[in-house]
Amino acid sequence: MNLPSKYLENAVEAFASxxxxxxxxxxxxxxxxxxxxxxxxxxxxxxxxxxxxEVKSCKNCHNLSDQxxxxxxxxxxxxxxxxxxxxxxxxxxxIESTQQYRGLYHVLGGLISPMDGVxxxxxxxxxxxxxxxxxxxxxxxxxxxxTMEGDTTNFYLYRKLNPLGVKVSTIARGIxxxxxxxxxxxxxxxxxxxxxxxxxxxxxx
Amino acid sequence: MNLPSKYLENAVEAFASxxxxxxxxxxxxxxxxxxxxxxxxxxxxxxxxxxxxEVKSCKNCHNLSDQxxxxxxxxxxxxxxxxxxxxxxxxxxxIESTQQYRGLYHVLGGLISPMDGVxxxxxxxxxxxxxxxxxxxxxxxxxxxxTMEGDTTNFYLYRKLNPLGVKVSTIARGIxxxxxxxxxxxxxxxxxxxxxxxxxxxxxx
Numbered sequence: 438m439n440l441p442s443k444y445l446e447n448a449v450e451a452f453a454s455x456x457x458x459x460x461x462x463x464x465x466x467x468x469x470x471x472x473x474x475x476x477x478x479x480x481x482x483x484x485x486x487x488x489x490x491e492v493k494s495c496k497n498c499h500n501l502s503d504q505x506x507x508x509x510x511x512x513x514x515x516x517x518x519x520x521x522x523x524x525x526x527x528x529x530x531x532i533e534s535t536q537q538y539r540g541l542y543h544v545l546g547g548l549i550s551p552m553d554g555v556x557x558x559x560x561x562x563x564x565x566x567x568x569x570x571x572x573x574x575x576x577x578x579x580x581x582x583x584t585m586e587g588d589t590t591n592f593y594l595y596r597k598l599n600p601l602g603v604k605v606s607t608i609a610r611g612i613x614x615x616x617x618x619x620x621x622x623x624x625x626x627x628x629x630x631x632x633x634x635x636x637x638x639x640x641x642x
Numbered sequence: 643m644n645l646p647s648k649y650l651e652n653a654v655e656a657f658a659s660x661x662x663x664x665x666x667x668x669x670x671x672x673x674x675x676x677x678x679x680x681x682x683x684x685x686x687x688x689x690x691x692x693x694x695x696e697v698k699s700c701k702n703c704h705n706l707s708d709q710x711x712x713x714x715x716x717x718x719x720x721x722x723x724x725x726x727x728x729x730x731x732x733x734x735x736x737i738e739s740t741q742q743y744r745g746l747y748h749v750l751g752g753l754i755s756p757m758d759g760v761x762x763x764x765x766x767x768x769x770x771x772x773x774x775x776x777x778x779x780x781x782x783x784x785x786x787x788x789t790m791e792g793d794t795t796n797f798y799l800y801r802k803l804n805p806l807g808v809k810v811s812t813i814a815r816g817i818x819x820x821x822x823x824x825x826x827x828x829x830x831x832x833x834x835x836x837x838x839x840x841x842x843x844x845x846x847x
Contacts, residue, residue, distance in 0.1 A: 439738070441731075442708045444689075444696040451689040455671050464732065466660050470690060471697060471706070478694035482687045484649075484656040485675060489683035491649040492676060501676070503647045526646070527669065533644070 440464075497568075499544035499561050501526050509542060516540045518575040520568060522594065524548050524587075528580065540578070543568065548586035549593055557593060565594075569601050576604040583610055645669075702773075704749035704766050706731050714747060721745045723780040725773060727799065729753050729792075733785065745783070748773065753791035754798055762798060770799075774806050781809040788815055 440446045445467060452463035470478050494500075495507035498520075502508065509515060509529075519540025523529055529542050545560045569577060577598055581587035591607060598605050611629030612621045621629075645651045650672060657668035675683050699705075700712035703725075707713065714720060714734075724745025728734055734747050750765045774782060782803055786792035796812060803810050816834035817826045826834075 440706075440735070441712050441714070442697050442706050444692045444708060445706055447689040448693040451686045454686075456674055457667075462662075464735075467693065468731065469661055470693060473694075475694050478690055481656045481659075482690040482694075484652040485683055485687040485690075487649045488653040488672065488675060489678075489680050489687075492647050501645075501647050501650055503649060507646055509646070526673065530645070530669075 498542045499546060499564075500529055500542060514539065517573050519578065520565075520574055520576075521578045521580050522565065523580050524582065524590075532580065543577075545581075545590070548581065548584075549590045550586045560590075562594070562597065566597065566601065569598060569603050574603055576606060579605065579607040581607075703747045704751060704769075705734055705747055719744065722778050724783065725770075725779055725781075726783045726785050727770065728785050729787065729795075737785065748782075750786075750795070753786060753789075754795045755791045765795075767799070767802065771802065771806065774803060774808050779808055781811060784810065784812040786812075 440449065448467045448470070449460065449463045452458050452466050453460045458466070470481065491503060492501050493503065493505060495502045495505070495510055497506050497510040500507040500509060504511075516539050519538075520543050521532065521538060521540055522543045522545060523532070524545055524547060526544060529544065532538050532542075543561065543565050545562070545565075547555050547560055549555060549557055549560070565577075568574065579591050579594055581591055595605055609632065610625065611632060612618065612625060618626065645654065653672045653675070654665065654668045657663050657671050658665045663671070675686065696708060697706050698708065698710060700707045700710070700715055702711050702715040705712040705714060709716075721744050724743075725748050726737065726743060726745055727748045727750060728737070729750055729752060731749060734749065737743050737747075748766065748770050750767070750770075752760050752765055754760060754762055754765070770782075773779065784796050784799055786795055800810050814837065815830065816837060817823065817830060823831065
């Protein structure tokens with residue numbers, strides 16, 4: 438597909454370099470932009486320029502922020518004795534939308550995955566250890582995906598963090614709310630029996 | 643989903659304003675950009691700025707181009723007695739990739755569609771009529787989609803262009819190469835029988 442303009446070609450290449458967008462979709466998106474007015478497309482371009490120039494990583498928890506320290510770390514309403522460890526900023530958004538957690542976060546920036554060449558030193562684990570040495574921190578909650586990589590990282594973190602004298606907990610695994618027992622996989626169901634709770638606990642949520 | 647940075651929000655909004663991209667995908671694409679280096683993202687943004695500032699519509703055929711007149715119209719190798727009418731620049735790319743056509747093009751910029759509020763005056767039909775008055779033009783080929791809108795536009799163009807004294811033809815409709823008769827819809831199959839060719843013609847292609 439030889440495009441009749443090198444600027445068109447560059448824009449198509451830019452879209453096509455994104456994950457999950459092929460050249461045909463990239464061309465469709467580029468032609469969509471060409472149908473819009475100049476101001477719209479200049480704003481579109483400017484959004485990505487500002488993104489890379491202005492968005493910072495919070496120096497406390499590695500959340501994304503416009504400031505040096507993110508709004509969650511700065512908020513006096515958050516409980517600074519709790520640190521919830523997550524893989525990615527999207528996990529913060531997911532947990533915040535539950536409105537069930539009022540502590541702080543720590544973004545690892547990935548999971549340990551020897552297959553993908555990601556080791557502990559590629560993650561923000563050293564920084565996490567340093568944060569746990571602050572006297573006000575009493576508990577660290579590991580909120581990682583229930584995958585092989587998540588479990589590997591959970592186990593590595595537990596061995597690193599347990600000697601530091603803080604309580605290390607992990608989010609509950611069991612059958613999802615609304616799930617039918619019949620269709621739950623046997624590993625999840627088995628875990629949910631092993632990790633059963635006193636009935637009174639289930640009433641408090 | 644409250645994002646922790648207004649620049650992040652702007653970039654997500656920009657992606658989500660594209661057709662077929664929802665907010666969740668937009669966030670994934672934005673976080674992908676944030677993992678790239680600054681130069682890559684600045685080039686990414688620049689590509690769209692240059693696109694809207696530099697890409698022109700060929701003043702002859704309305705193809706997209708870096709110059710006032712596109713490379714196809716400028717080429718001395720193209721047969722300027724033939725004009726192929728298409729809906730969109732993507733149709734030019736599709737026809738060019740067949741390497742079966744060496745004439746010029748005319749991009750309508752859409753199809754007549756009363757449902758979508760597109761009338762003949764929204765398309766480049768007046769300009770096409772002016773081009774057909776050039777003495778060297780002998781044939782205009784209507785290469786529009788075989789849809790309701792395509793047929794409406796074909797018919798409108800035929801009535802407008804036929805009195806101008808140029809030959810008006812339309813691309814062949816019939817069963818696709820590689821299609822099995824059994825699975826061809828009856829309208830296509832019926833047309834392909836009505837529009838049958840002398841067998842010798844099918845050999846010359």
